Amino acid sequence: MLNENLIGLVRRVLAPIDFPLLWILGALLGYAFVVQLSASNDAPARINSHILNLCVALAVMWLIANVSPTRLLNLAVPLYVVGVLLLVATALFGDISKGARRWLSLGMLRVQPSEIMKIAMPMMLAWYFHQREEALRVRDYLVAGVLLIIPVALIVRQPDLGTAILVIAAGFYVIFFAGLPWKFILGMVAAAAAAAPFAWSMLHDYQRQRILTLIDPEADPLGKGFHIIQSTIAVGSGGIFGKGWLNGTQAHLEFLPERHTDFVLAVLSEEFGLLGISVLIVLYALLIGRGLLIASSASTMFSRLLAGSITLTFFTYAFVNMGMVTGILPVVGVPLPFVSYGGTALVTLSLGVGILMSVQRGRQFVQT
Amino acid sequence: MKPHEFRPPEQELARFRGRLAVAVGVVLLAFVVIAGRFFYLQVVRHDYYHTRAEDNRITLLPIVPNRGLIADRNGRSFARNFSAYTLEITPSRVRDVEETIDAVSQLIEIQPRDRKRFRKLLDESKNFESLPIRTRLSDEEVAKFVAQRYRFPGVDVKARLFRQYPEEQLASHVVGYIGRINTKELESIEESEDQANYRGTEHIGKTGLEQSYERELHGETGYEQVEVDAGGRALRLLSRTAPVPGNNLFLTLDGKLQAVAERAFGTRRGALVAIEPSTGGILAMVSSPTFDPNLFVDGIDPQNWDLLNNSPDHPLINRALNGAYPPGSTFKPFMALGALFSGKRTADQAIADPGYFDFGGHRFRDDKAGGHGTVDMVKSIVVSCDTYYYRLANDWGIDGIASFMAQLGFGSRTGVDLGGESTGILPSPEWKRKRFKKPEQQKWYAGETVSIGIGQGYNAYTPIQLAHATAVVANNGVVFKPHLVRYIEDVKTGEKRIVEPQPVRRIPFRPEHLDTVRRGMIGVNQSGTGARAFAGAGYVSAGKTGTAQLFSLKGGTYREGSVGERLRDHALFIAFAPADEPKIALAVLVENGGFGATSAAPIARQVLDYYLLGKLPAGAAAEDEDASDAQ
Numbered sequence: 001m002l003n004e005n006l007i008g009l010v011r012r013v014l015a016p017i018d019f020p021l022l023w024i025l026g027a028l029l030g031y032a033f034v035v036q037l038s039a040s041n042d043a044p045a046r047i048n049s050h051i052l053n054l055c056v057a058l059a060v061m062w063l064i065a066n067v068s069p070t071r072l073l074n075l076a077v078p079l080y081v082v083g084v085l086l087l088v089a090t091a092l093f094g095d096i097s098k099g100a101r102r103w104l105s106l107g108m109l110r111v112q113p114s115e116i117m118k119i120a121m122p123m124m125l126a127w128y129f130h131q132r133e134e135a136l137r138v139r140d141y142l143v144a145g146v147l148l149i150i151p152v153a154l155i156v157r158q159p160d161l162g163t164a165i166l167v168i169a170a171g172f173y174v175i176f177f178a179g180l181p182w183k184f185i186l187g188m189v190a191a192a193a194a195a196a197p198f199a200w201s202m203l204h205d206y207q208r209q210r211i212l213t214l215i216d217p218e219a220d221p222l223g224k225g226f227h228i229i230q231s232t233i234a235v236g237s238g239g240i241f242g243k244g245w246l247n248g249t250q251a252h253l254e255f256l257p258e259r260h261t262d263f264v265l266a267v268l269s270e271e272f273g274l275l276g277i278s279v280l281i282v283l284y285a286l287l288i289g290r291g292l293l294i295a296s297s298a299s300t301m302f303s304r305l306l307a308g309s310i311t312l313t314f315f316t317y318a319f320v321n322m323g324m325v326t327g328i329l330p331v332v333g334v335p336l337p338f339v340s341y342g343g344t345a346l347v348t349l350s351l352g353v354g355i356l357m358s359v360q361r362g363r364q365f366v367q368t
Numbered sequence: 369m370k371p372h373e374f375r376p377p378e379q380e381l382a383r384f385r386g387r388l389a390v391a392v393g394v395v396l397l398a399f400v401v402i403a404g405r406f407f408y409l410q411v412v413r414h415d416y417y418h419t420r421a422e423d424n425r426i427t428l429l430p431i432v433p434n435r436g437l438i439a440d441r442n443g444r445s446f447a448r449n450f451s452a453y454t455l456e457i458t459p460s461r462v463r464d465v466e467e468t469i470d471a472v473s474q475l476i477e478i479q480p481r482d483r484k485r486f487r488k489l490l491d492e493s494k495n496f497e498s499l500p501i502r503t504r505l506s507d508e509e510v511a512k513f514v515a516q517r518y519r520f521p522g523v524d525v526k527a528r529l530f531r532q533y534p535e536e537q538l539a540s541h542v543v544g545y546i547g548r549i550n551t552k553e554l555e556s557i558e559e560s561e562d563q564a565n566y567r568g569t570e571h572i573g574k575t576g577l578e579q580s581y582e583r584e585l586h587g588e589t590g591y592e593q594v595e596v597d598a599g600g601r602a603l604r605l606l607s608r609t610a611p612v613p614g615n616n617l618f619l620t621l622d623g624k625l626q627a628v629a630e631r632a633f634g635t636r637r638g639a640l641v642a643i644e645p646s647t648g649g650i651l652a653m654v655s656s657p658t659f660d661p662n663l664f665v666d667g668i669d670p671q672n673w674d675l676l677n678n679s680p681d682h683p684l685i686n687r688a689l690n691g692a693y694p695p696g697s698t699f700k701p702f703m704a705l706g707a708l709f710s711g712k713r714t715a716d717q718a719i720a721d722p723g724y725f726d727f728g729g730h731r732f733r734d735d736k737a738g739g740h741g742t743v744d745m746v747k748s749i750v751v752s753c754d755t756y757y758y759r760l761a762n763d764w765g766i767d768g769i770a771s772f773m774a775q776l777g778f779g780s781r782t783g784v785d786l787g788g789e790s791t792g793i794l795p796s797p798e799w800k801r802k803r804f805k806k807p808e809q810q811k812w813y814a815g816e817t818v819s820i821g822i823g824q825g826y827n828a829y830t831p832i833q834l835a836h837a838t839a840v841v842a843n844n845g846v847v848f849k850p851h852l853v854r855y856i857e858d859v860k861t862g863e864k865r866i867v868e869p870q871p872v873r874r875i876p877f878r879p880e881h882l883d884t885v886r887r888g889m890i891g892v893n894q895s896g897t898g899a900r901a902f903a904g905a906g907y908v909s910a911g912k913t914g915t916a917q918l919f920s921l922k923g924g925t926y927r928e929g930s931v932g933e934r935l936r937d938h939a940l941f942i943a944f945a946p947a948d949e950p951k952i953a954l955a956v957l958v959e960n961g962g963f964g965a966t967s968a969a970p971i972a973r974q975v976l977d978y979y980l981l982g983k984l985p986a987g988a989a990a991e992d993e994d995a996s997d998a999q
Contacts, residue, residue: 133380177387179380233424236409236417249425253597274410281399288395296388304384312391319398326405 064354242273430568433587544576620649648848696914699823749888761821
């Protein structure tokens with residue numbers, strides 16, 4: 001009796017889980033944990049809080065995986081509206097830290113509303129296209145564009161370029177998967193190129209500086225260029241096989257700034273070399289592959305667009321962070337997904353994985 | 369665009385999958401680009417980044433070697449090192465130097481003198497060096513500061529080796545001193561490519577043996593390879609190359625003899641050089657007055673500097689090497705020897721001395737009115753007969769005199785192992801041509817040769833040249849280069865490099881020539897001008913007094929005390945003893961001392977008494993015991 005109950009409980013617990021996704025995620029988190037042990041070697045307390053973050057993230061993933069795609073569809077509009085309102089509130093009453101207004105105090109709780117948008121944005125746009133599935137018109141893409149621009153504009157103003165890029169990407173992927181005609185895409189690219197000088201003048205000084213630094217980091221080796229120079233030295237000195245775990249001199253002698261957060265990839269490259277990087281890239285490729293497979297077999301327009309967008313967001317995180325650490329993209333605050341230390345990003349990403357699992361499960365329900 | 373576009377689900381799905389395929393393509397392409405970038409950094413440019421990472425991580429810290437010690441022939445220490453704490457400020461790490469000193473002075477006593485010295489160092493140094501504000505902190509002061517260190521960034525207590533000259537004033541011109549390296553010395557270090565060996569070295573020999581044996585004393589700088597973090601803090605020692613300590617110098621100098629000689633001068637200005645004739649080893653070298661070299665080690669304070677540098681007695685000048693004085697009558701034995709050697713005179717050839725020598729319408733007077741009667745060579749030395757030497761010089765001629773005196777080392781540097789030696793002046797027609805510009809001044813007049821004969825005129829020699837020539841005579845014409853270092857000890861291997869006394873050359877004097885001159889000089893100390901000073905000596909010595917005129921009396925009578933003290937004649941004395949087998953040869957000069965017989969000869973007596981008999985002058989015994997206690 002008891003045994004059957006127990007088996008039933010386990011079944012219920014495991015029911016929403018997509019095992020291929022879980023294995024890939026498990027491998028990624030395990031690998032990341034080993035790297036994090038080295039990167040946070042000087043601060044053992046951080047390892048404990050990293051473990052706590054992992055537990056919370058996996059719990060969130062499981063909870064969301066239990067939510068059906070239909071309920072997610074219903075949650076899309078309220079979540080988006082709340083997100084935008086919070087962003088407006090942040091712009092008006094947010095706390096200023098390090099020259100940016102990103103955080104909002106809600107009594108006991110301090111939240112970063114832009115983080116909510118990373119999920120709310122693709123949900124909202126997927127909801128919209130889902131509503132218009134039967135009769136999609138050009139106007140619908142414009143409406144989607146407006147829905148995208150409003151929160152992005154608020155985030156850029158904070159300023160938080162890293163998050164803005166991720167939110168734009170998430171939104172754009174939905175529009176792209178919804179079938180945005182190619183001529184529009186090409187037109188946008190042309191327009192973006194034409195608007196570049198104008199955009200340059202809109203950037204904050206520190207943002208411009210980051211781009212200039214990317215072009216010539218040695219111009220200011222102790223100031224703005226320090227991050228890039230030191231991280232490329234760490235990466236390059238790792239060689240093919242790396243210096244070995246805990247043996248990274250750049251990391252452990254404090255030449256690497258932000259080595260447990262945005263620049264954790266430099267630690268991995270230095271200690272595990274090109275071999276370690278290859279493993280990481282393969283794991284990301286598997287994760288993205290599985291995500292796109294789930295999207296491809298999803299049963300509804302909403303779940304398909306949402307799954308596709310979220311999966312490509314993972315890719316965006318990984319690509320931007322890797323480009324930044326190796327000095328081919330400017331330094332923007334984008335963490336290495338599932339590897340960098342930091343609870344917020346980890347929870348948001350796991351939420352995304354939970355949605356993928358939910359979508360996968362929703363398909364099974366429809367089929368059976 | 370069509371207003372209503374109807375798309376069946378299948379077509380829609382196919383389109384979505386098409387887009388997915390595009391996405392897969394973009395993702396793969398992006399990952400290939402990223403992987404390519406990693407390949408470029410980690411494989412293609414690995415060597416470059418590997419070097420940069422190593423450069424980041426490893427720093428070489430110099431370890432300054434211990435400077436070699438200096439001790440006299442009996443092992444008495446004249447320069448040594450001791451470890452002490454200093455309080456140092458790194459100006460570049462301090463916002464306001466004066467403010468910092470004020471704050472520190474609340475805790476540790478800082479004299480106005482220390483501030484002045486610090487300001488002087490600050491002017492001379494580069495900003496990133498740390499400079500001492502206080503030296504020789506007591507343990508209590510160190511503890512007090514360390515407890516409050518956090519309040520003073522850029523201020524540190526450092527343990528350092530200090531140079532100390534335990535004998536202070538004694539032989540300070542010989543030992544010299546070290547001081548902080550200045551810009552000019554830094555440039556010469558850079559030129560000599562010794563730069564690596566001087567990384568971390570802050571002091572360098574400035575004068576004396578400290579300067580001339582800088583290479584031996586300095587040693588080889590060692591290195592620590594240290595791993596540092598981004599903040600430059602040393603974390604881990606990777607490897608260590610031990611420094612090689614500098615070599616120790618053991619001198620021919622006898623500290624006790626030096627002390628006796630210096631005491632004999634008292635407050636008088638002058639110089640003494642005593643040489644062991646059989647080796648050329650210098651037994652004592654005095655330049656009076658002296659100074660305390662310890663004042664210079666950490667940068668002398670301006671007040672003391674003014675005192676030393678502007679004193680009319682010029683205590684910083686080494687008179688024994690650097691001062692050139694007319695030799696006066698001490699020149700006569702050398703003239704006599706030359707006359708025998710060149711065949712211009714025989715020992716027995718005598719003159720009738722009327723008390724003057726007339727030449728070219730000018731009367732050259734002897735000091736003794738009426739003359740010395742019949743004078744042969746021995747007597748000419750004993751009574752210091754001027755007329756004999758006026759005539760000799762005139763007969764011999766300036767070229768002959770100059771070439772003979774050059775063999776004895778007059779007019780050229782002896783090559784002693786100290787810097788700052790003067791050449792002196794050995795007068796000759798050639799010298800005069802070079803020295804003067806106007807044609808009428810360049811001509812050599814035969815009358816000038818006459819006064820050369822008695823050591824006046826253009827003659828000017830350093831005390832060491834005089835002592836050296838005396839030693840050559842004492843040593844029967846075998847010339848040794850005067851030297852101060854007896855052997856150099858390699859601290860690491862214990863090997864002793866002995867400075868072998870190598871005869872530079874041998875002047876082929878006949879024994880009877882030497883004997884004649886020796887008899888004359890013995891006569892000086894027995895019955896001549898040196899007899900009073902050497903009365904009752906327990907050994908036979910050979911000597912010669914001299915008085916160098918500074919002031920032309922124009923026919924008047926010279927009376928001591930009637931002219932200003934600084935215009936009085938210089939008193940000179942040369943001697944060697946025991947006369948038959950000389951162990952010591954010396955030259956004494958007392959500036960403005962008047963007669964050689966009364967002021968210079970007694971100093972020589974005290975030195976010879978101590979060296980040959982171990983006899984200390986009255987009143988010196990107590991100090992000698994103190995000195996032996998200190999050892």
